[in-house]
Amino acid sequence: MDVTLSLIPYEDKSILQNLMQLYRYDSSEFDGHVLNRHGLYLYKYLDHQWTDDYRRPLLVKDGGEIAGFVLVSLDVPKEFTKLSTAEKTNVISDFFIMRKYRRRGVGKKVAYSLFEQYRGMWEVRQTIGNQAAQMFWKKIIHEYPDGHIHKEELVQNDSWHGPVLVFLS
Numbered sequence: 533m534d535v536t537l538s539l540i541p542y543e544d545k546s547i548l549q550n551l552m553q554l555y556r557y558d559s560s561e562f563d564g565h566v567l568n569r570h571g572l573y574l575y576k577y578l579d580h581q582w583t584d585d586y587r588r589p590l591l592v593k594d595g596g597e598i599a600g601f602v603l604v605s606l607d608v609p610k611e612f613t614k615l616s617t618a619e620k621t622n623v624i625s626d627f628f629i630m631r632k633y634r635r636r637g638v639g640k641k642v643a644y645s646l647f648e649q650y651r652g653m654w655e656v657r658q659t660i661g662n663q664a665a666q667m668f669w670k671k672i673i674h675e676y677p678d679g680h681i682h683k684e685e686l687v688q689n690d691s692w693h694g695p696v697l698v699f700l701s
Contacts, residue, residue, distance in 0.1 A: 533594060535641040537602070537649075540589040542582045548589050549578060551601050555628040562661035592629065592642050599638055600629040606650055614687045614696045618653035621698075622646075625657070627665075643672045647701035653682075654701055660686070660694040673699050 540548050556565045556573030565573050581589040586607060592600040607620040624646070629639045647654065656673070658665045673679045676699075683698040 533637060533641070534596070535599070535638050535645075536593045537590050537642055537645050538593070540581075540591045540601070544591075545578070545582070547591065547598070548581065548601060549575075551598070551628065552578065554630065555601070555626065558628070558631070559659060559662065562659045587625075590646075592633075592638065594633055594636075594638050598630075599633040600627075600642075602627050602642060602646065604646065604650070607652075608655075613655050614657065614692050615683050615685055616653050616655045616698045621653045621655050622650050623655045623657070639668065640672055640675075644676060647676060651701055654697075654699055656697045656699075657687075657692060658695050658697075662694075666695055669697055673697060676701065 552575045553573055556575065559565065560573070568574055581587050581603060586605050588604045588606060590602045590604065591598065592602065602624065603626040605623040605625055608623050610617055610619060610621065613621045613623065627639070627643075629642070633639075656669050658669060670681070673681055679699060679701070681697050681699050685696055687694065687696050
């Protein structure tokens with residue numbers, strides 16, 4: 533398994549846009565996303581991935597093939613996090629591994645790479661109905677060296693509805 537994680541340049545925005553369609557389709561059973569009249573899922577923060585300094589759109593490859601993406605926000609001030617009380621927190625906004633690569637260790641390797649590359653407090657949000665994602669993240673954090681969840685809570689407000697895990701890497 534040769535898993536890599538690299539920054540998606542703006543010139544390759546269409547790759548993220550296309551992968552976002554697969555991700556939104558895959559997660560629509562949990563989050564209720566619907567197709568627009570053109571048969572596409574909208575994602576209003578696409579351009580923000582390159583215009584906001586704290587965002588990082590990352591492409592996942594396995595053996596040179598595209599395997600998914602991760603959208604992270606780095607050093608988010610505590611007033612913009614859901615649970616973390618740290619001055620700065622890293623947030624996994626979206627995490628998508630294509631079905632072909634699931635249950636092969638790709639997601640785990642990507643998560644650990646993120647935690648090593650961007651050390652500090654992390655907040656991981658999961659969609660309320662996505663039990664597989666919730667089990668995945670609890671297992672990943674538990675198995676991470678010295679990993680343990682500092683805080684876990686079901687957040688229900690205008691900006692988020694689902695479980696949030698906070699831990700330190």
